[in-house]
Amino acid sequence: MACAEAANVCAVGRPSRGFTILNAFPGTYVASYRRTHQSIKQAVMEWSTRLVPPPGSTIGPTDSITVSLTISDGAGNSIPPTDSRIPTFFRGGPRYFSQSALSNPGTPAMGSMGFLDIEAAATTLTDPSWSFEFVVTRPTGTVLVVDRIAMRELARTIVNTSDTYGVDVADFQPGQPAGAGSTTTTGTLRLAQTIDGAIASTPDVLTLGWEESTNVVVTPSTTSAAFAALTLLEETAGVPMRFRVPIRPMYVEAPPGDATGETGRFRVRYLVTGGGTATVRLNTGSTGSPYATAGLASAVFAWSPWVDCRFPTDATGAIATLTFEAKTTAGTVYVSAIHVQQT
């Protein structure tokens, strides 16, 4: 019975996917999402601002922000902001704020906190790769910013045995008959199926986003014909920015870990000007690294295909260091979002 409870917790009680966009000044921001598995049903979505302005500025009584969300998938299906599945205040309507008289400028003011029915959205978004497009505007005033937009899957507290994963713990109480059962009903097979769901509950490793723009001041870019660090993704000139992330050791004990490492995938949101064809590559430090997504030729912002990769787990704490480089045959390649996850 304890095993059944543990399997449920790990399979549906600890989803690890979602994204956060920080410091969204007026503009368009796009994030990538791929559902953990079919037994994860809900997500919480929220955005916030701050009500203490910088010195010399004032938040007026009619200052407002709008956040408009469109969710689409890789097959071209979409859910517009006016759809009933889009939570309140992600539908483009103005949200008014007044300046705070308090002395704690860090405390956020919530613009919206709502819940997304992932299951209902999936009836329209039939491809598993989703894209969340947020359009942020400031209809009135000049000070307010969206300091955080967040989406994350919600842990489940109940189990439904008609779902893909989830076992009825009552089946394993003392005195109940033991048997294999089936993967869709009860028994050890259903338990094993639920553990498979826990194994499939891999996390996002990196989610990065910038304003979707061809302004090199706000969106990473390069014009280099050879692989080079993108502007705004450099530590120092020409040196790619490093992201150090823990990797879950799945099939190799860490320590000592493994230099080839655990499986993953990544994709980027990009645009290429001047008729060029670009390549963006991810360095993970794995023996198979780097991993490249090539043939990127879209003249409008679009997602690249997913590219399989691996993350080494042989460093202390199974920390992998991720960097990005890009090149283009002509024009400029801009990268406005990056999504990396374990698989």
Place this chain on the structure above:
Amino acid sequence: MADTLDKLVPRVPATDATTSNLFASSRALNAGTGHIFLTSDLNHLANITAVRVVLSHQGFDGFWAGPFGSDAGTATPGGYSNPPLPSQFSWLAPYTSVGVATLWTDVRVDTYGTDALPKLTLRCWVQAPPSGTETVGVVLAVTPQRTQPSSSDLYASTLVTSTAGVDVDLSVQLRAQDLRSWSGQPSLGFVATGGLVIGEPYGENVCTAWVAFFNTSVKNSDRANAFGITLSLEAP
């Protein structure tokens, strides 16, 4: 946690119909082995599912706000301790006009194993201003509510003076008092009038994590950088 190989045991999926499926009917001779693998896998999963990246961000390119909010826009940075306290940072939103560098996020926290809590770790790369005479403060703080952190909250901090840039790792061991219980039954999506779509009840333990930087130069002509920010839950 005991009773685990600290890795998953490769096996065929539960839906596999071959004789390799240890959990299928009539596999009595494999029952013991199968349950050993099951126990080991579950214990391992109970550990690793508590570990994950909770926030990643490209960082702050060229911040100059000094210690204490009141120093943004002034020429005299206030006193600060070594290591600095959360109250000694400016917690303004990162308005570009004042060169502030702060962020926050909510974090769902799961137990590591049966009852331990993970630690929260900040990793980034920090570079002090090029003048070579200034200091950058870095803080990671945790609050049970979404309120600006104070010096009585859980935190870790450090000072950086390297103009070449250094990796900064700050960790705090989460405790029960750093978390709040967040539960309810959601209304899904949006309904203008009537007909609410009621979702499944949820229940989580969460905390709010805060990160901030200061630059004692207090001048936008002598800026500091903090890049490659990741916040992660890791083994205690």
